[in-house]
Amino acid sequence: MRLSESATIAMAQKARSLKNDGKDVIALSLGEPDFDTPKHIKEAAKKALDSGFTKYTPIAGVAELREAICQKFLRENNLAYQNDQILVSTGAKQSINHLILSIVNEGDEVIIPTPYWVSYIEMVRMAGGRPIPIETEATNDFIPDISQFQSKINDKTKLILFSTPSNPTGTVYPKSLLEKLSALLQDYPNCFLISDEIYEHILYEGKHISTASIGNLFDKTITVNGMSKGFAMTGWRIGYMAGPLEIIQACTKLQGQVTSGANAIAQHASIAALNESLEPSKEMKNAFLQRRDYVVNRLNRLEGIQINPPKGAFYVFPDIAYYLHTKYKHWKIDNSNDLAMYLLEEALVSTVAGSPFGYPNGLRISYAASMQELEKAMDRIEAALRQLNK
Numbered sequence: 001m002r003l004s005e006s007a008t009i010a011m012a013q014k015a016r017s018l019k020n021d022g023k024d025v026i027a028l029s030l031g032e033p034d035f036d037t038p039k040h041i042k043e044a045a046k047k048a049l050d051s052g053f054t055k056y057t058p059i060a061g062v063a064e065l066r067e068a069i070c071q072k073f074l075r076e077n078n079l080a081y082q083n084d085q086i087l088v089s090t091g092a093k094q095s096i097n098h099l100i101l102s103i104v105n106e107g108d109e110v111i112i113p114t115p116y117w118v119s120y121i122e123m124v125r126m127a128g129g130r131p132i133p134i135e136t137e138a139t140n141d142f143i144p145d146i147s148q149f150q151s152k153i154n155d156k157t158k159l160i161l162f163s164t165p166s167n168p169t170g171t172v173y174p175k176s177l178l179e180k181l182s183a184l185l186q187d188y189p190n191c192f193l194i195s196d197e198i199y200e201h202i203l204y205e206g207k208h209i210s211t212a213s214i215g216n217l218f219d220k221t222i223t224v225n226g227m228s229k230g231f232a233m234t235g236w237r238i239g240y241m242a243g244p245l246e247i248i249q250a251c252t253k254l255q256g257q258v259t260s261g262a263n264a265i266a267q268h269a270s271i272a273a274l275n276e277s278l279e280p281s282k283e284m285k286n287a288f289l290q291r292r293d294y295v296v297n298r299l300n301r302l303e304g305i306q307i308n309p310p311k312g313a314f315y316v317f318p319d320i321a322y323y324l325h326t327k328y329k330h331w332k333i334d335n336s337n338d339l340a341m342y343l344l345e346e347a348l349v350s351t352v353a354g355s356p357f358g359y360p361n362g363l364r365i366s367y368a369a370s371m372q373e374l375e376k377a378m379d380r381i382e383a384a385l386r387q388l389n390k
């Protein structure tokens with residue numbers, strides 16, 4: 001199978017290898033909160049371990065966690081799922097992969113607005129499906145128009161897939177677009193929608209809108225979420241999905257054959273995370289907001305950079321077309337890969353080129369790093385971009 005390596009992970013590995021060579025690399029390439037998991041969640045894990053929760057769990061997840069997830073959906077998202085409509089998995093990445101494998105057959109089409117999260121495309125290909133991208137622009141905050149969905153959707157379309165808030169752009173899909181999607185999907189009964197809401201708690205304006213809560217989308221949407229981003233729990237590997245019963249049952253069957261239930265201790269820690277205070281998540285969000293403003297201001301000062309103000313997540317995704325076809329010393333910058341490599345080796349800052357996100361003129365910069373690191377990184381990026389000549 002011709003599968004591409006995850007570009008974000010590949011860049012992080014290169015940065016690590018330079019670091020191991022003694023270089024002072026600032027890593028702004030990986031999507032990981034720099035905070036530790038809140039204390040009460042870690043305490044719950046310790047308690048679970050001491051209480052002997054060291055055995056296999058039910059495949060779909062421990063009952064108490066599924067209940068906590070249902071309560072969360074009701075309380076925060078106005079979504080009334082039953083416990084058997086929930087499947088807990090080893091990270092949201094696994095949830096999405098289960099869904100794609102369960103829904104998409106050879107030759108089926110999946111509509112994915114660009115820029116997209118890198119793994120969506122490869123997962124669709126692994127299932128034998130055809131990713132059908134919809135192009136968006138930084139100048140329009142990367143929000144697609146309903147006419148673009150209308151022109152791509154057909155009887156072979158099995159899925160529409162996006163993240164809101166988005167990785168890599170921080171774009172949040174407005175309610176008006178979701179309402180139009182709800183109307184459109186009425187005419188395509190075989191087409192489902194995956195709404196990846198993993199960045200829900202890292203939202204800077206307004207209240208998060210769950211796609212499934214709009215119009216008639218509840219029966220057509222599978223909501224994916226997880227603990228990694230909002231609770232600083234990337235290493236715990238807990239994600240979950242909620243949606244129509246027959247889809248959850250199919251994914252549960254699949255999970256039963258590939259990994260069984262997710263890690264028992266991490267599931268118990270997740271119960272505490274969901275049932276207890278969101279205050280630590282809010283504090284992290286506020287820190288990300290301060291960093292977003294800093295990085296956006298610094299980028300806005302640079303000549304030629306076009307940037308959409310990210311409304312959520314912890315990335316900026318500037319359009320760097322202005323810096324293409326430039327030179328410095330032996331460097332020739334013809335695409336965003338060249339620019340990312342130049343910034344890594346010349347400025348010692350790791351970022352990710354736009355191509356794997358389906359937007360070749362973009363560059364993803366994660367601001368999940370300390371303010372000191374961000375200040376140093378932005379100074380270096382600014383100096384490196386200034387020395388590029390046409």
Ligand SMILES: Cc1ncc(COP(=O)(O)O)c(C=O)c1O
Pocket residue numbers: 031090091092093094117163166167196198226227228234238239
């Ligand atoms: C949009 C998006 N979805 C899903 C994931 C996967 O999250 P998890 O750590 O729960 O597998 C990520 C992680 O980078 C992401 O950015």
